[in-house]
Amino acid sequence: MITLADGLRLPTNGLDYTILAIYFVVVLGIGFAAKRSVRTSLDFFLSGRSLPAWVTGLAFVAANLGATEILGMAATGAQYGVAVVHWYWIGAIPAMVFLGLVMMPFYYRSKVRSVPEFLLQRFDKSAHLLSSILFAFAAVLIAGVNLYALSIVVEALLGWPQWVAIVVAGLFVLAYITIGGLSSAIYNEVLQFFVILAALIPLVVLGLKRVGGWGGLTDSLTASHGHNFLTAWGGTGIGQANPLGANWLTIILGLGFVLSFGYWTTNFAEVQRALSAKNLSAAQRTPLIAAFPKMFIVFLVMIPGLVAAVLVPKLGAPGGLQYNDAIPYLMQELLPNGVLGIAVTGLLAAFMAGMAANISSFNTVFTYDIWAKYVKTDRPDGYYLRFGRLITAIGVLASIGTAFIASSFSNIMGYLQTLFSFFNVPMFVVFIIGMFWKRASMKSGVWGLLAGTTAAMVNYFWIYKQGVIAIPTDQGANFVSAIVGFVAGAVVMVAVTLFTEPKPEAELAGLVYGTTAPGLAEPPAEGDAAWYRKPALLGWGALVLAALCYLPYSL
């Protein structure tokens, strides 16, 4: 978990607080202005499926670009060096392209309103209820992690007591989502995306200037950390030791395939942004448009991490500055008032957006998938809209309560990925088999989910934590747990399918590869034929560009 070192208090002044205050006013203003567009529950939970692709695309990347991600990835850069690029170029881009090109037609055309609802259509109620409850639980937990992390950072940087930060940020998120719904969350995410860029770019420029440019940075780090610190794949041969504790195979399969596909293609906090797009083309382009900024954001977090590793040779040693301090430390050292206010605003905005993404997906799953299907069915739509607003408030309050679970892990990303390896890994295997294998039976879904989650947990808490098999680091163990969970889920699904009934073919129309649902074809929207709006071109372009990005760091 984030603990920032003492002495990181920023020299903020009235100018910086003015910038911050303006942002808070605008955030609330967006909430109130979006209120008049909310008439149905679909408006509240999915923006009426009517947003343009560039808005949902930027929200897609911003929902992931929470402050825990920014501070955590800078920490990973400071600790492991250039290897942090794996979380972006192999650990995000291929999965985002797969979501856009392959999976989105099934998601969007079937008109499901959430990821669990797809499982209900494809499998049965048991798979649906299990995944809904797991997701609702995880979303509140992660929102709590965000809130707790925010309070620690704000206390260290601005000197506010932790409870003040928790209450203020929590209430702002509560207000703007309860009033404006998903439109308000998405609009704020788009705004946050630009503010965080305006915060990180000056930090990168000044950081590089401070250490003598990229050349000076690499010279210093080669001398202090060795050449492998500046390469993506150096030292990742099987059996070789490297600080990441993972080899090329577990990186590609564990991080690049299982963890990343699980997160990007079945995490509803992400998929929801695409489902709110105005048509299938826009929904497909949502993750593809997001892939391009995602690819280059790594430089904005990795470089501050590397610069901090140069400036503070003892970074990470007990008692001194920790890896998570990298970005706050550079803010303190380099940014004058003005830009400093932008950076503080960007960090707070990122914390709130990260939390809001989880709350705005939690309320949708809880209302549509749990309440409307199992508790109070067949009420008029207005009832679910009111209930959605109520459960949003309850979700925020619950996440405040869960904020303290996060205190035993040293690295935020390790914590988040541990969770994802338990919940998201089996989700992905169930989806991929369900979408491509017509025969996969109704009951195989829930058993695949259970087996995958259990296997990943057993691997992590027993085989790794008890030292049955030696894996050098938490990160490496996460990658292996993910692979184990994926394989266990797949094997159990196949086995269960062989002994249970398939879903009737008619009910699978439009849900499985090779089937189409009658009456759902939409005419293409005007302008979608333009070459730069072709999903295939955007997707393959992103893949090629990500592969090219690897070149300079693979020699």
Add this chain to the structure above:
Amino acid sequence: MSELQNEVSELERTSATAARLFDIRRIIGGLFVVYGVIVTVAGLTASDADLAKAQGININLWTGLGMLALGLFFLVWLMLRPTVPPSAAELRDAQDAPADRPDQEG
């Protein structure tokens, strides 16, 4: 079509977002113009201590101008390609709340 698809299609028909949600470009443009002006002014009045801290670069000036340019870009884009007004069908659907009619965006 399945029961779910009918239900969602019906909700899409009565949805108000497309007709009544404001355009985010106006907010991004407005906020970044305001921020750009504030930070640029901070850059124009930068003290020697500020410049020394920022490695001799007038970072407030450059960041401010950059933010101003981004803000203006969004406002110009909004002016050149205003929000498509809702179609006749959408307007008809939006008429059950005639008291507050949809904004004329753009």
